[in-house]
Amino acid sequence: MSDEQTAGSTVREQAERARAAALVLGRTTRAGKDAALYAMADALGKAEPAILEANERDVARAEAAGTTAALVDRLRLTPDRVEAMATGLRDLAGLPDPVGDVVRGWTNPNGVQVRQVRVPFGVVGIIYEARPNVTADAGGICLKSGNAAMLRGSSSAAESNAAVVAALRAGLAEAGLPADAVQLVPGPRSVTGELMAARGLVDVLIPRGGAGLIDTVVRNSQVPVIETGVGNCHLFVDASADAEMAIGIMLNAKTQRPSVCNAVETLLVHADLADTFLPRVLAVLASAGVTVHADERVAAYGEVVPLAPGDLEEEFLSLDLAVVVVDSLDAALTHVRTYSTGHSETIVTDSQTSAARWTAEVDAAAVLVNASSRFVDGGEFGFGAEIGISTQKLHARGPMGLPEMTSTKYVVTGTGQTRA
């Protein structure tokens, strides 16, 4: 079995090889998959020099093209980052295998037994942006959940991704599993379109990246999509909120890691609290380096830049925050209904009534009371692995761990029963 991908294959040919590999994965025990994850981790270690060299070429190309320092940093691999990829694969081996779990089961009055059992999807396509570490993460999560992975990374990380995938495939082959269980999908932009058209060959597509990428996939794919991650998240400080608690949660939810989807982008403050709370929170935000975007109603209490059109829709993903005074819980709910992307929405309140209305009426993957939205995360939820955070309502909503990477089938067993 070769660990080299066949050059010049079409997406459909790649998908057909992925289907054949998925058939084998579906029959592979947890022990077999865990052995492969260890072999893949070892292969990443062995390939570290080649991966770093390939990455240097990607980085040099990005720098020559004038890419921002932040993006270059996301693209850059180091020995530590390669080691972290390998550790991630070994950690996956330690997690329970969702495949074969009996979700529910019963016996019909006529003695027919019905069990609903977790099974892999089959072939999963992941379309993602710059970070090359996603290549190893996504490949590992797909493998552990019994799915063949078709990885469509960004062209800026093409050489890094190819080197990582070559190592993963070498590990698979060494463990006696088909190398085609993990494939990179190279080629020009049109290839993404072919992946989105591969209905019947690819079972699920998961876009991971910015709003533009996700929107393109959601609108154009004929393959079923799991939409991940765009988070225009709000924090509402209710009239009864404890000010200290609200400031602590606000600061954490904005500054602990501003670039992620569960960071708060807009602070809504109940008008009753404006006089006492706004001066304090604005001072704390300013000293944490946060730029507040707000109208005059807020500007009276501290330093702000004027609210620009679009600021309330925007996922800043930076140390920027919109602040809005609202006159009531209802006004806060209406604001969230208007601007939320349905990711993670927080209330800080001491009122049982306000908390109940917030959790019932806000339509989002996660609704939080008196806790930082940064907890909405597969790791924090104890899932051990996370392929992304779904913001759609079908199949999986919120952080997606290994069980969310599976489907189910009904196994129906009888002794000759027929329907009356």
Next chain:
Amino acid sequence: MSDEQTAGSTVREQAERARAAALVLGRTTRAGKDAALYAMADALGKAEPAILEANERDVARAEAAGTTAALVDRLRLTPDRVEAMATGLRDLAGLPDPVGDVVRGWTNPNGVQVRQVRVPFGVVGIIYEARPNVTADAGGICLKSGNAAMLRGSSSAAESNAAVVAALRAGLAEAGLPADAVQLVPGPRSVTGELMAARGLVDVLIPRGGAGLIDTVVRNSQVPVIETGVGNCHLFVDASADAEMAIGIMLNAKTQRPSVCNAVETLLVHADLADTFLPRVLAVLASAGVTVHADERVAAYGEVVPLAPGDLEEEFLSLDLAVVVVDSLDAALTHVRTYSTGHSETIVTDSQTSAARWTAEVDAAAVLVNASSRFVDGGEFGFGAEIGISTQKLHARGPMGLPEMTSTKYVVTGTGQTRA
């Protein structure tokens, strides 16, 4: 609150009214929804004369257009069928409410509590063909699961559907719920396209009908779709099968109700059994009025019509059956992999090994051992209500009851915790 639909609204206007209604439904208790289901049932009873008159006009139009007797029969309503719709709504009131169910929950080490709770989708669009009874069923199932329903029926049943929906809306208004929780989506064919484009307003689309309808929706919808129902189902009689059992299951799975998606369309017979089993099964099928489509290998044992191109792909939905001799379990698995639509696939066998391979390797919503595929049905599974049988792998697979008509949200509650 008017029980009359606003004439001439665009699909988007209708969807916006549905969203407003869904917001109310999401806050309505089970008691409130059940009271509405009873009121809707009573309203159907009161409207019976109007519904039957409207239906007569649809039937007359269909007959004048030369519609087949079978289709006219599906279109026709009788006092019994209207009463059955009302009974269906009252039965729904007796079922548990999935909304608010805690799917799982835990407490993080830092004391943050996480619960995954069932919530309605919001607005569900159902696109369906001739049967007007689907109008009441789908409206009732959506209501019970807390979803506003946008019902796009076929033009052939336009007047019947309008009369049924008017009654449902009158019942809703009487129970104090928004009539816009159930709306018919009238208008020309282009309206279906508008429904498929209403991403963000309509949460889920469920097409119910023939393969052509379902394929169109799946390929063109920007709204997430749950694919239902096309069943090219197989029954494989393994070498170790009990012949009596195999004949009983075969007959039941073909003739008990040939027009449905879980009826068997192709019989695969292990070559070892051909001499003994085929003459018997062909005789039994012939006396049950089944036309067998087969090649010479089968023709040697009984009366058949020659297998035409496409017969193996086709969902006959009639007393027609393809019969194929296969040389091994592997050949049967390959045949199923080639032709199955992933609905319900049956093996009759006494071999533990064959049964295990069949259930593991066949990729379908339901895999059956020694039982009729006619059991793959929400009613037979004890779900009490069924909106359809999903043949996709995302969200729901197999018969869909009330829980499958919901999403979930995570409710995260703390006492001021922040992420380290």
